[in-house]
Amino acid sequence: MLDIKLIRDNPEAVRDKLALRGDGYDITEIVELDRQQRDLETQRSQLQARSNEIGKAIGQKIKSGSDPKGEEIQSLKAEGNQVKTQLSDLEPQEKELKAQLETLLLNLPNLPSDSTPIGKDETENVEIRRWGDEHKPQNEKILPHWDIAEKMGILAVDRAVKVAQSRFVALLGAGAALERALISFMLDRQIAAGYTEVIPPFLINSASLQATGQLPKFAEESFKCDSDDLWLTPTAEVPLTNLYRDEILTSDELPIYHCAYTPCFRREAGSYGKDTRGLIRLHQFNKVELVKVVRPATSEDEHQSLVRDAEAILQALKLPYRVIELCTGDLGFGANKCYDLEVWLPASGTYREISSCSNFGDFQARRGNVRFKEKGKKGTQYAHTLNGSGLAIGRTMAAVLENYQLPDNTIRVPEVLQPYLGREVL
RNA sequence: GGAGAGGUGGCCGAGCGGUUUAAGGCGCAGCACUGGAAAUGCUGUUUAGGGGCAACUCUAACGAGGGUUCGAAUCCCUCCCUCUCCGCCA
Incomplete structure (x- = not known):
C-alpha cells in the first residue's frame, strides 16, 4: 500500500511513477476522497470533543450533589442528545469514505524503484x-x-x-x-x-x-x-x-x-x-x-x-x-x-x-x-x-x-x- | 464436538457505569546519590489519525465488531482467540 501522505503531497510524482507500469492507474479519486475524509474527520472530532465535555460536566455535577433530574442536567443531556444526532449523521459518512479510500489504496500497485528499467512489457x-x-x-x-x-x-x-x-x-x-x-x-x-x-x-x-x-x-x-x-x-x-x-x-x-x-x-x-x-x-x-x-x-x-x-x-x-x-x-x-x-x-x-x-x-x-x-x-x-x-x-x-x-x-x-x-x- | 474459565499498556495485575486523564508492581530510559556499582530517590516511559512553522492541541484504541447511555474497560448482542476438563484423533 502506498503512503496516503505521499499521494496527498506529491500526486504528480506518484502519477508519473504509476504510469511507468502502464495505463489504468488513477489517483484522482483517491486524492479527492482523502480530502473529503479529512474534512469530515475534523468536523467529527470537534463534535466528539463537545460530547466528551458534556459527559464530563454531567458526571461532575452529579458528584457534587446536583439533582440528576434538575433542569441544569436535563438541558446538558438534551445538548448531548443533539450532538449525538449530528455525530450519527457524520460517522457513517466518514466510515464509508474511509472504506472506499482503503479499497482504492489496496488495489494500487507499488511504485517502481528509480533504478528499475523503464519498459512497457x-x-x-x-x-x-x-x-x-x-x-x-x-x-x-x-x-x-x-x-x-x-x-x-x-x-x-x-x-x-x-x-x-x-x-x-x-x-x-x-x-x-x-x-x-x-x-x-x-x-x-x-x-x-x-x-x-x-x-x-x-x-x-x-x-x-x-x-x-x-x-x-x-x-x-x-x-x-x-x-x-x-x-x-x-x-x-x-x-x-x-x-x-x-x-x-x-x-x-x-x-x-x-x-x-x-x-x-x-x-x-x-x-x-x-x-x-x-x-x-x-x-x-x-x-x-x-x-x-x-x-x-x-x-x-x-x-x-x-x-x-x-x-x-x-x-x-x-x-x-x-x-x-x-x-x-x-x-x-x-x-x-x-x-x-x-x-x-x-x-x-x-x-x-x-x-x-x-x-x-x-x-x-x-x-x-x-x-x-x-x-x-x-x-x-x-x-x-x-x-x-x-x-x-x-x-x-x-x-x-x-x-x-x-x-x-x-x-x-x-x-x-x-x-x-x-x-x-x- | 460438549462443559467451564478467561482476553486490560513492553510484561504482571487492579478496576466491573461518571476526576480512569487506566491504580499498583515489574521492566526500560534519564537524572541524583557513589571511587565504581548495588540499593535508594526523582522524572519519564504506547500506538494511530486530524490541525499547527513550532511549543502544542483534538480524536480514537482495554481481543474484534455492533448496541444501550448525556457518559462504557465496566451493561447487552455477535464473532475471534487462549486456557482447563471430557470426547475424538496422527
Whole structure:
C-alpha cells in the first residue's frame, strides 16, 4: 500500500511513477476522497470533543450533589442528545469514505524503484548477467523432461489427474527422492547462508494474503477453503512475511532472514493451454522460499545479496542460467524492483523462470503493519520486506532431468546432490 | 464436538457505569546519590489519525465488531482467540 501522505503531497510524482507500469492507474479519486475524509474527520472530532465535555460536566455535577433530574442536567443531556444526532449523521459518512479510500489504496500497485528499467512489457526486460554457458549440454537429442521422466517411470501424470485434476502430478521412486533431495539441499545451503528455517502453516487467512498483496486483487489466483477464512498458500512468502504482521520489532531483531520449504498452490487462471506438459506449470508445486525483513536503508543491498543466495543454488547444481531485471511494465504488483532467474532448459532451447527475487520496500509492511523501533529514537518505522525463490523445486527438477540427461536415458546426479541420494546415476 | 474459565499498556495485575486523564508492581530510559556499582530517590516511559512553522492541541484504541447511555474497560448482542476438563484423533 502506498503512503496516503505521499499521494496527498506529491500526486504528480506518484502519477508519473504509476504510469511507468502502464495505463489504468488513477489517483484522482483517491486524492479527492482523502480530502473529503479529512474534512469530515475534523468536523467529527470537534463534535466528539463537545460530547466528551458534556459527559464530563454531567458526571461532575452529579458528584457534587446536583439533582440528576434538575433542569441544569436535563438541558446538558438534551445538548448531548443533539450532538449525538449530528455525530450519527457524520460517522457513517466518514466510515464509508474511509472504506472506499482503503479499497482504492489496496488495489494500487507499488511504485517502481528509480533504478528499475523503464519498459512497457516483458519484451523490454533487461538481461543483467549469464552464468554457466560452459555447462550447457552439447547433446542434440535431449528429451523433454516429461518424456525422460515417463520413460524412467518416475512421473505419473494421468494417475495424478485421476486423483486430483489436470495440472497435478505424482512423483515416484527416484523422482520423489530427487525432489526431496533438492528440497533438503536447498534448505541446507540457505541455512548455511544465514537463513533461519521455518515450517509455517500451509493454510493462510485473508488478512495475511491482503498484507502481502495477493488480496484483494488476485483472489482468483488462489485456492480457497470454502467453509473457512483460509486459503492454500500460493507461496511461502505469505506465511513467512506475515509472521511479523501487526508487530513492532526492536531494531536489534533486524534483519530477519527466513527460508522455508512449502508446497505452493495456484489456480493458474488464464493460462489454459500454456505449459500443459511436464513440471513447469502445476496447481501444486514445491518451493524453497527466502524472505527478509530489513531496515529501509539496507534493503537495496539486501536485495542484491538475496539474488546471489538464489543464484548460489543454481551454481552449485551447475545449471546454466541468466539474471533478468524486470522493467516497469512487467513488475509484479507489490514489487518496486525485481530480478528473475531463468534456468536453461536444453530440450526446448529456452530459459525458464525458476526464481523471482523482489524488493517490496515498505509496500507489504504498510499493508501488514510490520514496523520497528530504532533504539533511542522516537516513533516507529515500517520495515522493508523482500523475498525470492531459492528455488522452485519442480522447475529445478525439470532442469536437472534435461541438463544432466545421459544418452542411455538415465540421469547423472549433480555432485552436490549425491550425498543426499547416495548414488551417481538415476 | 460438549462443559467451564478467561482476553486490560513492553510484561504482571487492579478496576466491573461518571476526576480512569487506566491504580499498583515489574521492566526500560534519564537524572541524583557513589571511587565504581548495588540499593535508594526523582522524572519519564504506547500506538494511530486530524490541525499547527513550532511549543502544542483534538480524536480514537482495554481481543474484534455492533448496541444501550448525556457518559462504557465496566451493561447487552455477535464473532475471534487462549486456557482447563471430557470426547475424538496422527
